[in-house]
Amino acid sequence: MNENAPMVVSDPLAAFEREGMVKLVAPAKTNLFLNIGEKRPDGYHEATTVMHALTLHDVLHMDCIAQGGGGLQIEVSCHAREGLEQLSIASEDNIVHKAIALLACKLGRSENELISVRIEKHIPHEAGLGGGSSDAAAALVGAAKLWGVDADAPEIREAACELGADVAFFLHGGCACLTGAGEVFHHTLDPMKKAAVLVKPEGGVSTSAAYIAFDADPVALDAADQEAALAAVCAEDVPLRNNLAAASESLLPGLAEMLAWLADQEGVEGSLMSGSGSAAFAVCATFDDACRIVAAARNRGWWARTTAFSSARAAVIPR
Numbered sequence: 001m002n003e004n005a006p007m008v009v010s011d012p013l014a015a016f017e018r019e020g021m022v023k024l025v026a027p028a029k030t031n032l033f034l035n036i037g038e039k040r041p042d043g044y045h046e047a048t049t050v051m052h053a054l055t056l057h058d059v060l061h062m063d064c065i066a067q068g069g070g071g072l073q074i075e076v077s078c079h080a081r082e083g084l085e086q087l088s089i090a091s092e093d094n095i096v097h098k099a100i101a102l103l104a105c106k107l108g109r110s111e112n113e114l115i116s117v118r119i120e121k122h123i124p125h126e127a128g129l130g131g132g133s134s135d136a137a138a139a140l141v142g143a144a145k146l147w148g149v150d151a152d153a154p155e156i157r158e159a160a161c162e163l164g165a166d167v168a169f170f171l172h173g174g175c176a177c178l179t180g181a182g183e184v185f186h187h188t189l190d191p192m193k194k195a196a197v198l199v200k201p202e203g204g205v206s207t208s209a210a211y212i213a214f215d216a217d218p219v220a221l222d223a224a225d226q227e228a229a230l231a232a233v234c235a236e237d238v239p240l241r242n243n244l245a246a247a248s249e250s251l252l253p254g255l256a257e258m259l260a261w262l263a264d265q266e267g268v269e270g271s272l273m274s275g276s277g278s279a280a281f282a283v284c285a286t287f288d289d290a291c292r293i294v295a296a297a298r299n300r301g302w303w304a305r306t307t308a309f310s311s312a313r314a315a316v317i318p319r
């Protein structure tokens, strides 16, 4: 090796990372199966879902800086990548901010310190891809690491369940069947090793708006599909169903057309709206099929990209 050759820095941010900082991966998810049931007295709905992590992910950089006073301070900045629309929310409204504050409270932590978080957003928001929930799970894992708290501490899972129905899944990742309001683990499934396409029309769907539209006109799935999802051992065995799709379609003109278009593409083995939408995924026979479908979707003006099913979870990236 030539010792005078210039050093190649593969990650440009690495040069700015302080010793002790933590970098985390926050994967997107899709729901292979989503069966919403009755509304409960707490306002949440019964849900049976099979979630699968995707290789598409956000990246979080977290640092802990000692302060002279003022207790816990949290600063979260969000940076849109890959041409995504900037998420214009205040630091304190970011679910990552809430996650860190909640975990500190549960751990009884009262040090004077600043937790600074920089989120690189690759996952579109209001897409049903769980970006915010995954960021929150990663922030819990990252804060625990910065504070020297065991990754299995029960406070982490408790905080995840309080932050939102989807957050707990991201601590587990891979493919899992969940019940309750979507936060109770039923069983783990063998993940799929397949290429996929994600497509999203302009505009998103608010999760709470989708649930309200669902209550106005509920759709029931077959009991046989519910049994198949609860019994499935592999991700491939899960029937692709989502009874929230009609509600989301009623909220976003153009969504139904996009879902029909995706289902009709050559090389698509199965497709479905992701969670509450507005993104959809298609399982593809080959990576070449996925690339061709992405190009065709972009020609129609939709956001689209290839991805793959993954066994990832929200986790620290080793340095």
Ligand SMILES: C[C@@](CO)(OP(=O)(O)O)[C@H](O)COP(=O)(O)OP(=O)(O)OC[C@H]1O[C@@H](n2ccc(N)nc2=O)[C@H](O)[C@@H]1O
Pocket: 031, 034, 043, 044, 045, 046, 047, 049, 127, 128, 129, 130, 133, 163, 164, 165, 166, 167, 180, 181, 182, 207, 208, 211, 274, 275, 276, 277
């Ligand atoms: C629909 C799903 C499918 O995985 O997620 P997305 O596709 O939006 O990511 C989930 O059920 C969403 O989970 P999550 O996005 O964590 O929702 P939360 O923040 O907990 O709740 C947002 C709102 O959705 C409604 N909600 C959520 C979950 C549930 N089982 N019943 C509900 O009624 C409630 O009105 C709640 O105020």
Ligand SMILES: Nc1ncnc2c1ncn2[C@@H]1O[C@H](COP(=O)(O)OP(=O)(O)O)[C@@H](O)[C@H]1O
Pocket: 087, 089, 093, 094, 095, 096, 119, 124, 125, 126, 127, 128, 129, 130, 131, 132, 133, 135, 136, 207, 275, 276, 277
């Ligand atoms: N870190 C974050 N990433 C994305 N959205 C966030 C974040 N923090 C708060 N939010 C808010 O939460 C909403 C839902 O999160 P989002 O990732 O869009 O979920 P989903 O698409 O799975 O329904 C967003 O529209 C945004 O207003």
